[in-house]
Amino acid sequence: xxxxxxxxxxxxxxxxxxxxxxxxxxxxxxxxxxxxxxxxxxxxxxxxxxxxxxxxxxxxxxxxxxxxxxxxxxxxxxxxxxxxxxxxxxxxxxxxxxxxxxxxxxxxxxxxxxxxxxxxxxxxxxxxxxxxxxxxxxxxxxxxxxxxxxxxxxxxxxxxxxxxxxxxxxxxxxxxxxxxxxxxxxxxxxxxxxxxxxxxxxxxxxxxxxxxxxxxxxxxxxxxxxxxxxxxxxxxxxxxxxxxxxxxxxxxxxxxxxxxxxxxxxxxxxxxxxxxxxxxxxxxxxxxxxxxxxxxxxxxxxxxxxxxxxxxxxxxxxxxxxxxxxxxxxxxxxxxxxxxxxxxxxxxxxxxxxxxxxxxxxxxxxxxxxxxxxxxxxxxxxxxxxxxxxxxxxxxxxxxxxxxxxxxxxxxxxxxxx
Amino acid sequence: xxxxxxxxxxxxxxxxxxxxxxxxxxxxxxxxxxxxxxxxxxxxxxxxxxxxxxxxxxxxxxxxxxxxxxxxxxxxxxxxxxxxxxxxxxxx
Numbered sequence: 001x002x003x004x005x006x007x008x009x010x011x012x013x014x015x016x017x018x019x020x021x022x023x024x025x026x027x028x029x030x031x032x033x034x035x036x037x038x039x040x041x042x043x044x045x046x047x048x049x050x051x052x053x054x055x056x057x058x059x060x061x062x063x064x065x066x067x068x069x070x071x072x073x074x075x076x077x078x079x080x081x082x083x084x085x086x087x088x089x090x091x092x093x094x095x096x097x098x099x100x101x102x103x104x105x106x107x108x109x110x111x112x113x114x115x116x117x118x119x120x121x122x123x124x125x126x127x128x129x130x131x132x133x134x135x136x137x138x139x140x141x142x143x144x145x146x147x148x149x150x151x152x153x154x155x156x157x158x159x160x161x162x163x164x165x166x167x168x169x170x171x172x173x174x175x176x177x178x179x180x181x182x183x184x185x186x187x188x189x190x191x192x193x194x195x196x197x198x199x200x201x202x203x204x205x206x207x208x209x210x211x212x213x214x215x216x217x218x219x220x221x222x223x224x225x226x227x228x229x230x231x232x233x234x235x236x237x238x239x240x241x242x243x244x245x246x247x248x249x250x251x252x253x254x255x256x257x258x259x260x261x262x263x264x265x266x267x268x269x270x271x272x273x274x275x276x277x278x279x280x281x282x283x284x285x286x287x288x289x290x291x292x293x294x295x296x297x298x299x300x301x302x303x304x305x306x307x308x309x310x311x312x313x314x315x316x317x318x319x320x321x322x323x324x325x326x327x328x329x330x331x332x333x334x335x336x337x338x339x340x341x342x343x344x345x346x347x348x349x350x351x352x353x354x355x356x357x358x359x360x361x362x363x364x365x366x367x368x369x370x371x372x373x374x375x376x377x378x379x380x381x382x383x384x385x386x387x388x389x390x391x392x393x394x395x396x397x398x399x400x401x402x403x404x405x406x407x408x409x410x411x412x413x414x415x416x417x418x
Numbered sequence: 419x420x421x422x423x424x425x426x427x428x429x430x431x432x433x434x435x436x437x438x439x440x441x442x443x444x445x446x447x448x449x450x451x452x453x454x455x456x457x458x459x460x461x462x463x464x465x466x467x468x469x470x471x472x473x474x475x476x477x478x479x480x481x482x483x484x485x486x487x488x489x490x491x492x493x494x495x496x497x498x499x500x501x502x503x504x505x506x507x508x509x510x
Contacts, residue, residue, distance in 0.1 A: 011474070021428075022504075022506060023428070023474065023504040023505075023506070025428045025431075026463075027463060027472070028428070028463055028472060028474055028475050028504045029472075029473075029474045030474060030505070109510070180481075183483070184481065186506060187476070187478065187501075187503055189506070190426075190503050190504065190506045191426075191501075191503070194426050194427050194428075202506070203506050206506065234510075235510050236510065237510040238510065240510065241510045286473065288485070289483060289485050289486065291486070298510065299510065303476065303483060303505075305474070305505040305506050308473055308474075347510065375510055
């Protein structure tokens with residue numbers, strides 16, 4: 001191949017060069033990007049990265065990018081936060097939050113996948129890009145399309161959180177609201193991609209798009225001092241991110257950049273949409289699709305296309321999958337905010353809450369290094385918390401009023417503690 | 419009005435280019451069998467070695483995934499559309 005990468009079927013292994021397609025036309029299984037690792041080993045090293053800015057493009061050679069690629073933005077490079085307060089609360093030694101709630105430019109890990117998808121869209125000469133989205137992806141597509149001069153058209157379930165809709169509209173993207181859940185939107189987009197010459201990032205550009213997820217994993221390893229963690233807790237919706245973090249770790253081992261070690265992968269879902277955790281816990285050969293009903297809309301995918309791969313990875317790595325209720329999601333969001341000063345969206349609440357559950361169940365060892373992947377920002381899903389924080393009564397701008405207020409608070413607290 | 423099976427572009431090389439196939443089956447299994455009987459080359463792309471619908475192929479009756487309708491045994495009637503859609507992931 002002239003590129004050092006190309007499409008390959010994940011089931012039958014047939015290669016397809018580079019083109020905007022996401023499934024094998026022989027066996028209809030998903031395609032993914034494969035690389036010429038032997039050549040890559042000679043072209044890039046850890047040392048070569050030192051002089052590059054800390055963002056996702058520092059790993060350019062490990063992504064499906066053209067040789068003359070120049071970074072269009074500074075996506076990625078998010079903090080790996082040592083979560084000492086949360087670790088103390090949970091009684092674990094080494095806990096980190098990989099905080100993509102502050103990913104540039106649209107405050108979710110989706111900025112990474114859109115980054116690589118739009119490079120592919122340019123290569124394949126699409127003028128219009130789009131996606132099916134539960135919100136974050138639409139935000140990321142709209143923002144980066146605006147910056148890079150693409151027309152954007154995104155398809156979303158009609159009942160999406162208002163903040164996520166506004167955060168797409170502001171960039172000038174066309175928004176098509178669909179009366180249906182995400183899985184129905186996704187099906188429609190598959191049909192649209194079949195008929196129109198559009199670059200739908202998570203449909204016909206999907207193999208290129210999902211490679212961007214690997215940078216979340218590369219960064220974790222680099223930020224741990226080029227070491228792999230023992231455990232990774234990952235939110236699971238379509239099942240892509242967890243498998244791409246695993247791919248990133250495998251690649252780093254192949255390149256000799258980290259020492260090989262077993263890493264256990266744990267999938268986090270909301271009980272109201274838990275086809276993958278349900279399959280893992282019930283030891284099913286195939287997951288059973290579900291109709292989502294959860295406040296964690298960004299994880300509300302009842303028919304996860306990468307589900308079989310995610311389930312296989314979780315099982316083979318010695319990990320597990322768990323799910324928590326909407327109430328537990330809200331409590332976990334508050335816990336992460338109160339202990340670590342990080343406000344994550346509902347998906348982050350799922351991941352943190354499931355991590356807590358796995359630790360309490362003894363499935364994650366308290367002695368090991370665990371990374372919890374936070375993928376989105378709480379400012380986009382404030383509606384989930386509105387009832388938690390009712391508006392307090394205002395007081396007059398006078399010292400006496402404040403003193404009366406304090407007295408009231410102390411009286412209330414005393415009554416509460418009694 | 420018969421039941422119509424809609425064929426995605428990538429499948430059409432197995433159906434002589436036909437985008438739609440009409441059939442007279444009474445349930446999904448019958449409709450798929452009619453399709454694979456008329457176009458034997460498509461058979462191994464629809465079902466795996468154990469005879470199950472391939473894991474990465476979704477079958478819809480009108481707007482609904484057949485797995486929510488009882489699977490292949492669910493009944494079809496005149497005017498129904500059966501869609502074959504490769505499984506495409508979204509989300510995280």
